Amino acid sequence: MTATDATTRPTPETVRMTLREAHKQSLRAALDHDERVFLMGEDIGAYGGCFAVTMGLLDEYGPERIRDTPLSEIAIVGTAIGAAMNGMRPIAEIMTCNFSLLAMDQIINNAATLLHMSGGQFNVPVVIRTTAGAGRQLAAQHSHSFEPYFAHVPGIRVVSLATHADARGVLAPALEDPDPVILFEYPRLMTMEAEVPVDPDIVDLSSAAIRRPGSDVTVVTYGATQHTVLDAAEALAADGIDAEVIDLRSLRPLDDATVFASVARTHRAVVVEEAWRTVGLGAEVAARIAEEAFYDLDAPVARIGCAEVPLPYAKHLEDAAIPQVESIVAEVRRVMHRG
Amino acid sequence: MPSLGSGMDVGRILEWYVQPGDEVERGQIVALVETDKANIDVEIFTDGVIAELLVEAGVKVPVGTPLARLADLGTEVATPAAKEGQPAVEPAAEVPAPTSLVTSPIVRRLAERTGVDLHAVHGTGRGGVITRHDVEEAAAAQRPTPPAPAAPAGDGHRASPYARRLAAERGLDLSEVAGSGPGGAVLAEDVEAAATTGVRPSPAAGPPPARTAPGEVAAPPAAAATTAPADTGPATDRGQAMRQAIARAMERSNREIPHYHLGETIDIESTLGWLAEVNADRPPAERLLSAVLFIKATALALRRSSDLNGYWVDGAFHPGDGIHVGVAINLRRGGLLAPAIRNADERSLDELMAALKDLVERTRAGGLRGSELTDPTITVSNLGDSGVDTIQGVITPPQVAFVGVGRITPRPWAVDGMLAVRRTVYLGLSADHRASDGHRGARVLTAIADHLRRPETL
Numbered sequence: 116m117t118a119t120d121a122t123t124r125p126t127p128e129t130v131r132m133t134l135r136e137a138h139k140q141s142l143r144a145a146l147d148h149d150e151r152v153f154l155m156g157e158d159i160g161a162y163g164g165c166f167a168v169t170m171g172l173l174d175e176y177g178p179e180r181i182r183d184t185p186l187s188e189i190a191i192v193g194t195a196i197g198a199a200m201n202g203m204r205p206i207a208e209i210m211t212c213n214f215s216l217l218a219m220d221q222i223i224n225n226a227a228t229l230l231h232m233s234g235g236q237f238n239v240p241v242v243i244r245t246t247a248g249a250g251r252q253l254a255a256q257h258s259h260s261f262e263p264y265f266a267h268v269p270g271i272r273v274v275s276l277a278t279h280a281d282a283r284g285v286l287a288p289a290l291e292d293p294d295p296v297i298l299f300e301y302p303r304l305m306t307m308e309a310e311v312p313v314d315p316d317i318v319d320l321s322s323a324a325i326r327r328p329g330s331d332v333t334v335v336t337y338g339a340t341q342h343t344v345l346d347a348a349e350a351l352a353a354d355g356i357d358a359e360v361i362d363l364r365s366l367r368p369l370d371d372a373t374v375f376a377s378v379a380r381t382h383r384a385v386v387v388e389e390a391w392r393t394v395g396l397g398a399e400v401a402a403r404i405a406e407e408a409f410y411d412l413d414a415p416v417a418r419i420g421c422a423e424v425p426l427p428y429a430k431h432l433e434d435a436a437i438p439q440v441e442s443i444v445a446e447v448r449r450v451m452h453r454g
Numbered sequence: 455m456p457s458l459g460s461g462m463d464v465g466r467i468l469e470w471y472v473q474p475g476d477e478v479e480r481g482q483i484v485a486l487v488e489t490d491k492a493n494i495d496v497e498i499f500t501d502g503v504i505a506e507l508l509v510e511a512g513v514k515v516p517v518g519t520p521l522a523r524l525a526d527l528g529t530e531v532a533t534p535a536a537k538e539g540q541p542a543v544e545p546a547a548e549v550p551a552p553t554s555l556v557t558s559p560i561v562r563r564l565a566e567r568t569g570v571d572l573h574a575v576h577g578t579g580r581g582g583v584i585t586r587h588d589v590e591e592a593a594a595a596q597r598p599t600p601p602a603p604a605a606p607a608g609d610g611h612r613a614s615p616y617a618r619r620l621a622a623e624r625g626l627d628l629s630e631v632a633g634s635g636p637g638g639a640v641l642a643e644d645v646e647a648a649a650t651t652g653v654r655p656s657p658a659a660g661p662p663p664a665r666t667a668p669g670e671v672a673a674p675p676a677a678a679a680t681t682a683p684a685d686t687g688p689a690t691d692r693g694q695a696m697r698q699a700i701a702r703a704m705e706r707s708n709r710e711i712p713h714y715h716l717g718e719t720i721d722i723e724s725t726l727g728w729l730a731e732v733n734a735d736r737p738p739a740e741r742l743l744s745a746v747l748f749i750k751a752t753a754l755a756l757r758r759s760s761d762l763n764g765y766w767v768d769g770a771f772h773p774g775d776g777i778h779v780g781v782a783i784n785l786r787r788g789g790l791l792a793p794a795i796r797n798a799d800e801r802s803l804d805e806l807m808a809a810l811k812d813l814v815e816r817t818r819a820g821g822l823r824g825s826e827l828t829d830p831t832i833t834v835s836n837l838g839d840s841g842v843d844t845i846q847g848v849i850t851p852p853q854v855a856f857v858g859v860g861r862i863t864p865r866p867w868a869v870d871g872m873l874a875v876r877r878t879v880y881l882g883l884s885a886d887h888r889a890s891d892g893h894r895g896a897r898v899l900t901a902i903a904d905h906l907r908r909p910e911t912l
Contacts, residue, residue: 382614382616382642409615410615410616410618410619411615411616411619412614412615412616413614413615413616413617413641413642413643414614414635414641452634452635452636452641
């Protein structure tokens with residue numbers, strides 16, 4: 116079930132690219148692979164996308180397949196759902212998940228339910244790309260993390276893409292899924308560079324990934340925060356604490372088997388997320404550990420999340436609100452009873 | 455797991471009296487079950503052969519859980535020893551064997567507090583059960599021993615779930631392990647350290663005590679480990695648990711049952727005179743108490759009014775299969791039980807007296823049968839000893855009636871147009887208006903009074 120990133124695969128041919136480029140390549144591959152695929156969203160064509168992911172695609176594929184839309188998230192998603200039900204493979208872009216709330220009705224009441232309401236007659240093979248996360252001083256209306264809202268809903272699949280391998284390996288299987296898939300991307304990682312194989316691997320959509328094996332404590336996370344957690348794990352290693360870092364990747368369904376297996380080895384768990392802590396994915400993971408791995412636990416499960424405030428604009432306040440290396444290190448040390 | 459009362463949701467098997475391969479007959483007592491209210495013997499309702507015990511001693515399971523598998527008589531049943539292809543001999547002394555302790559939560563908590571290892575205590579209670587007294591004696595005997603160098607694990611053994619599991623797997627007694635975690639909690643590494651430095655293992659890993667049956671010896675350690683936290687978890691005080699059970703039953707009663715209450719004060723001067731005569735020639739042990747008169751009078755009165763004798767279940771009245779009078783017996787530690795005297799109308803006063811004594815004794819000492827708690831078709835409660843004049847009772851669901859008896863006391867009373875002082879008693883009837891009406895209730899109450907006035911009919 117667990118698919119660790121095989122970036123160390125003995126492939127002679129590698130290439131260095133940004134995460135933005137990785138996303139663009141997978142879109143291009145999808146457009147090349149299947150003529151039913153088209154993109155629609157705000158400013159994705161002439162402007163090249165708010166985060167420049169679709170830059171140049173309008174010239175390559177033309178306005179039929181790279182469609183700029185009016186500023187109406189409900190229209191974008193509603194149209195995409197209709198197109199998907201009629202045999203197309205639309206990729207709808209919602210600029211940030213902060214605006215996705217306007218499309219929630221289409222996503223939950225239509226995309227997620229139509230297969231059920233039609234007695235199995237209509238699948239909705241739509242893919243919705245959106246972004247989440249803070250870190251760029253965009254304040255409370257452009258910085259939030261709403262992955263948990265979608266992970267709550269039966270009928271849709273939710274995946275977070277925060278590595279090059281996932282950015283390149285998830286879109287294809289997402290398009291093959293006959294049901295709605297929501298992909299979360301992370302603006303603050305777009306310029307992150309990595310050496311990657313020329314040919315991308317397909318990623319198992321439903322699996323979590325162990326980003327760093329370790330034996331002392333399991334740190335479960337997802338999205339952009341995993342890079343902060345990995346930095347924290349290095350700092351902890353210098354201190355003699357060997358942390359295992361799990362990227363949930365699939366936020367619905369949750370690959371809890373990977374989490375339980377890890378907790379059975381480490382006996383301690385810390386859940387880190389950038390979304391608000393209350394009623395979140397961290398709460399869900401902690402509850403499942405308590406339900407299924409209770410007798411493996413040598414310490415209570417700890418959670419770190421966003422401070423329960425609208426995200427502030429000021430840099431020092433924004434930093435204080437979301438998980439940082441220092442706060443993660445401190446919490447892991449506390450769980451390890453090395454306070 | 456049978457339901458041994460309307461408020462019972464779970465029960466714990468304290469002891470199995472049978473093993474796979476044993477032949478059993480209907481009515482035989484096969485297990486001792488701990489409920490919130492009491493330890494109760496459970497009978498079997500069919501003849502057969504025990505094929506398999508599905509729930510181990512010490513384990514708490516919800517009502518309705520199958521406890522054992524029963525095969526037809528004459529079926530070849532593999533005994534635990536035969537199943538594993540081993541001769542049925544006692545295991546060698548060095549073989550670690552999980553043992554099952556038969557104790558109450560109160561005793562276990564006392565043992566924890568006083569640092570007494572229950573495995574080392576000889577039980578003097580009924581069936582070898584370890585009593586409070588046994589633990590206190592063991593604690594006194596231990597006192598000269600200097601305290602262990604390791605501080606005991608915080609308040610009532612704080613320990614992580616994993617540490618508990620490890621300790622159970624290694625046969626370590628958590629109370630012997632020093633905790634290094636928050637608030638003195640025992641962590642896994644403390645257990646590991648204790649295991650390597652050689653802390654005295656708990657006698658669970660030593661030779662099995664004589665009471666250990668072969669089936670228990672064969673119990674897989676994994677199963678023992680998973681049950682351990684249940685046993686060592688926050689021990690519910692039996693008194694509190696009983697309070698909860700009574701609370702549930704009474705809440706249900708007041709929520710569901712539309713009660714009506716009738717009452718009558720009657721002159722029982724002559725009846726008590728009759729009773730004194732009966733008792734005059736008897737040694738104290740054989741004397742009748744007035745309590746049995748009320749039980750018998752109630753039972754006889756119900757013969758003609760079956761709609762107050764039975765159960766209200768699923769929106770309909772179901773008459774009892776006999777007149778089984780539940781007798782409310784208060785417990786010294788608080789709370790009460792109302793076990794049944796079956797077919798009370800068919801028994802003589804002497805038989806009733808013997809049955810009542812037996813019930814009181816077993817209610818207070820433990821050892822009631824499950825059926826005795828579920829059988830009653832009506833309840834009689836006598837609060838006269840407590841000095842109250844009247845009682846308006848709450849019906850125990852699913853029964854439909856309740857008879858309360860007040861204090862027997864001299865009162866000014868009109869007799870044949872003259873004022874006299876007579877001993878009187880108040881009889882209160884509470885009945886379920888769904889099952890009967892006031893008119894019928896009044897007839898029952900009058901019939902009880904009539905029988906009491908004419909003791910020769912009892």
